[in-house]
């Protein structure tokens with residue numbers, strides 16, 4: 001039987017365990033990436049582990065999220081990360097160098113490698129055939145210190161792309177079509193592997209856009225084969241020797257499959273407030289808009305920017321629209337400046353931002369009240385833009401640029417322009433934003449500003465738990481809901497006590513106070529609790545508020561790991577109907593918790609006051625069990641060795 005790309009990479013990187021679906025294995029980590037908003041926490045954890053130096057082929061610390069230095073906090077965090085990078089042998093990518101995923105794709109991504117990153121969009125590098133996985137900061141810190149990563153062996157979803165796409169189609173329209181077909185939970189437990197004769201029409205950056213938004217399907221990762229287009233990309237990026245032909249075997253076996261005919265795909269748009277709320281752009285064409293934002297790790301490549309410049313050239317942004325453009329890397333920005341595209345954008349009335357996440361994570365450019373914002377980003381969760389009542393739509397750069405000129409949503413297929421781009425033979429490289437580690441690493445001192453506070457650690461499980469319900473939530477609660485992120489809060493990512501006062505406050509403004517008063521509680525939720533970002537703050541903050549457990553119908557993959565890593569019990573309802581039995585005023589009582597966990601996946605619990613018996617499921621690997629019984633991953637990891 002032939003192998004999938006995923007199976008090939010996992011088997012050549014296997015350190016421990018058996019490659020059977022659902023079982024936990026340890027794999028060798030080749031590369032890691034962090035960004036600053038999850039990075040400070042990851043590096044505090046790396047300091048606690050204190051290896052001599054990182055144990056990977058390459059680790060990079062990017063500064064791209066927290067770039068609005070409205071106070072000392074962000075600048076302090078940057079200095080901290082830079083000092084840790086120097087201390088342990090990590091490449092530091094300064095603010096302005098670009099968005100982690102775009103820069104990593106350009107400069108470091110390699111086929112047939114494993115990359116883990118403390119950001120849910122790490123799978124972007126699947127565009128060149130890497131198995132790139134988003135993880136919590138602690139998992140990445142452990143990856144750096146020990147060189148391994150534990151993961152569940154995923155199923156593989158074959159996505160067959162046949163046919164030739166219309167020239168104005170972007171990778172974004174393809175992934176939005178996949179989201180429409182499979183929804184935000186359709187990728188859970190899978191790696192999405194792309195194949196088919198349509199691949200030859202997709203550039204590496206279109207592929208990267210598609211892999212990037214696999215995160216919105218809940219997938220473990222997404223991956224394309226490495227082929228002639230990959231070779232061309234590596235040559236352009238000045239690193240032809242990083243190319244390696246890499247494809248799945250023709251007789252590989254997949255657990256599921258979806259076919260799309262690219263010639264039939266029209267420009268697509270995700271309506272508020274979910275990336276899977278997808279319709280054709282033509283169905284909402286004409287809707288008046290207030291803001292257009294082009295960029296983010298999803299759509300900020302050189303080709304995307306050039307197409308935008310082509311559309312804007314000689315035109316004017318509509319008077320009622322604010323158009324903001326964020327090129328994905330300093331190198332792309334330089335190329336745009338050199339070839340005149342930047343001038344075309346500015347002449348049309350675009351606002352140009354430095355390369356970084358910017359408006360995607362609410363760092364400025366919040367829309368006006370009830371504003372309609374068209375964004376080339378990957379998430380349109382309610383409130384993420386920084387304006388609670390804004391209506392955010394997700395589109396391709398082509399749709400965004402035409403709409404910015406018209407002042408209303410406009411279908412790029414209605415324009416019949418030739419948007420083909422002549423690619424430069426080589427992109428050149430801007431290395432001035434990288435600080436490469438040198439000298440005697442450990443001689444470099446760690447700089448820690450006053451905003452950086454210690455992270456909380458779990459306590460050993462008591463014999464009996466009686467946990468009042470803190471809040472009862474619905475489906476698809478995002479990590480943005482649990483720990484909001486925007487210009488006012490992002491600077492506090494290294495200050496858990498401060499952030500704790502904002503936990504779930506859009507559902508209950510009193511929740512942090514209530515949690516503190518209860519000194520031990522449980523959160524109840526439905527499907528897909530913790531979707532979205534990899535931020536482990538969504539676990540550390542409940543931990544700080546003494547939340548001991550979350551009971552949900554299901555969890556998003558990264559968030560479930562983050563809960564376990566911090567020492568919070570992620571219970572699943574054995575019978576999902578029991579969700580309806582639980583009242584806001586109830587408590588859940590569990591006797592002999594540690595003993596029950598060590599014996600079985602099925603944990604007996606009692607609802608107080610009704611005395612109804614419910615069964616909580618805690619399907620854990622042996623390692624996860626030990627983590628929970630040892631009050632968190634950090635406590636447990638210190639003695640753990642995994643070798644090939």
Ligand code: MIC
Nearest residue numbers: 037038119120121533534535
């Ligand atoms: C996001 O897109 O939500 C973020 C901000 O990049 C997060 C990381 C974070 O919360 O810091 C992610 O996707 O993991």
Ligand code: SF4
Nearest residue numbers: 121296297357360361
């Ligand atoms: Fe940055 Fe947005 Fe990408 Fe997250 S999704 S890494 S905030 S650009």
